[in-house]
Amino acid sequence: MFWLEINTSSKVDSLQNLKNKILSYTKVDEEPLDYWLSFYEKIELKKGESLISAGQVVTHFYYLDSGCIYYYKMQDGETKVLEFYTDDVFFTDLPAYVKGAPSRYFLRATEDTTVYAIKKSDTEKSFDNSHQLERFGRLSMQEAFIKSYSRVERLNSRTNEERYVRLLEKRPGLLQRVPQYLIASYLGLTPVGLSKIRKRLMRA
Amino acid sequence: MFWLEINTSSKVDSLQNLKNKILSYTKVDEEPLDYWLSFYEKIELKKGESLISAGQVVTHFYYLDSGCIYYYKMQDGETKVLEFYTDDVFFTDLPAYVKGAPSRYFLRATEDTTVYAIKKSDTEKSFDNSHQLERFGRLSMQEAFIKSYSRVERLNSRTNEERYVRLLEKRPGLLQRVPQYLIASYLGLTPVGLSKIRKRLMRA
DNA sequence: AGGTTTTATTAAACCAGTTTAATGAGTTTC
DNA sequence: GAAACTCATTAAACTGGTTTAATAAAACCT
Structure with a gap:
């Protein structure tokens, strides 16, 4: 009982970053926000562990709380890195997540990492219930698109x-926490x- | 009077593609949809004309009805093409549109082109008024993000x-309507x- | 700590694309 | 219909990367 309370409060505590992140996009009232947050489950990955592997169905949207995850695919036996996710970002394998098709990619931790995960069905339920959350969804997607575009550029x-x-300038420290051959890729x-x-x- | 009526009906007519495009993302009731569509203005560009030039503020979101527009920037006197927009897509210079800052890019027609434009303030008003439209906004942004990501890949x-x-396979005909040096870029x-x-x- | 594994560097031969410049084909323009 | 542009190709010299393989240095066990 006592530890349960601790646990609960510590969950809220650890979701504080995520909460702030959401509110940085748009105003969301306490009620829908807590509803949204209630669906998250914490996932702890040790260095080298995978969150998603090719062939898997992607059913969650993730928030990276701390650590580093790289998004890559295997092609002719070679690792091709598409993105590094570091602190305080949303991510998933979106193509697979949207289509419900098996992933062609991997999401793997380069160091001990904590992410929070929300099920697709729960995001959809939440978006149905709250216009504010739907807006958050739109704005976060918009930001992701802009980032991706600047990558193309x-x-x-x-x-x-x-x-x-x-890259050194824009993401200082990345070279320290990620092996160089992944940066090369x-x-x-x-x-x-x-x-x-x-x-x-x-x-x- | 007579021609005005003709004109009106022709506007609705020509917005049919756009209407279908929106409905392909999500259900939107007649009322909010017509409200949304009522804001659009038609823009006709002749081959070589620009929709946006570097330095301009980007106040509209566009729908490409017919023709072809390329999105590029000038860098050390060279044209760097980021994207070709052809029939039935939404586009704008999103970074400038979102930030309200002057564009660093150009949007120019490679052939005679028809686009429909909606003002940013009108999209925001519409999103405020309709959860359904907000969802359409989210889903269209999501699609754009996925496309952009496959480009990165x-x-x-x-x-x-x-x-x-x-490129030849995926966008047959593009090479026919766009000069080769733009494809190269x-x-x-x-x-x-x-x-x-x-x-x-x-x-x- | 010592042995294995992983990661980064170097060298040498190679190759795909660049730069510059010239030529030629196709379009516009008046 | 000739002149002026625009666009695509070719050639030749060059360059910045690749590939392969060997070596060196760090990190990771137990």
Whole structure:
């Protein structure tokens, strides 16, 4: 009983980041917000563990509370990294989540990571019940789209060297917590290629 | 008077594609849908005309009814194409639209083109008034995000040759209506590079 | 701590695309 | 219908990455 209370309050506590994140998009009243939050379950991943693997059906939308997860696929035996999710972002394998089809991707922790998960059916129920939550859904999707677009922009309008430098500036610390060959893949390079670029930059 | 009536009915007529497009996302009742549609104004562009130029504030969300528009930026005097919009899609310069900041991009017609435009303030009013429209907004944004993501995926996980072939398959006809150097830019190549790839493919 | 595994660097040969510049084909324009 | 543009191709020299393989350095066991 006592520990249950502790547990409950600690759950609310740990959902504080998520709560703030939601409210940063739009006003949501206490009631629908608590309703929404009540559906989340906490998932703790150890370094190297997977949240989603290719072939699985994706039934949840995730919030990354702490840690780091990379989104990748295997192609001809090679790892192709599409994105790194670090603190305080929403993510899932959206194509699979939306279509209900098996995923072609992996979501795996590069370090010990805590995420919160909400079932698709619960998000839909919540969106049905609350216009405010639906708006939150729209705005968070809009933000995701803009981020993804700026990725497209960088991908085909800068040199690899510029993109690497940019990544260092824009996400300092990422290189510290993620192995370099994953960064290389994210930039569309081989580890060897990235190493050469780094060497070039050292000299300059 | 007579022509006014004609004009009105022709407006409804020409908005039929747009109406169907909206309904393909989610159910929307007649009333909010007509309210939404009532805000649109038709814009006709001749080949080579611009809808948006860098420096302008972006106040509208667009629907492309017919024709083709390319979304690009100028960088060191070079045209960098980010996207081609062809029939039956929603588009705008979203980063500028959302932030209210001046655009860093251009939206220009590669051929005679008809778009319908709705003001940002009118979309916001509509979303406030109708949960159904808000949902349409969310789902259309979600679709845009997924499309953009598949673009990211292709951009850094295929060779240029594969990406060109893919583009031919996926958007047949695009090469016919758009000059090749814009396709090259879209693929992150120079016109010379694309020409070489085409030559290589001819032989094979 | 010592042995295994994982990750990063280097070297050398190679290749796909760039740059620059010239040519040629197709369109516009008056 | 000739002149002026625009666009696509070709060639040649170059460059920034790849591939493969070997080595070195860190991290991870037990």
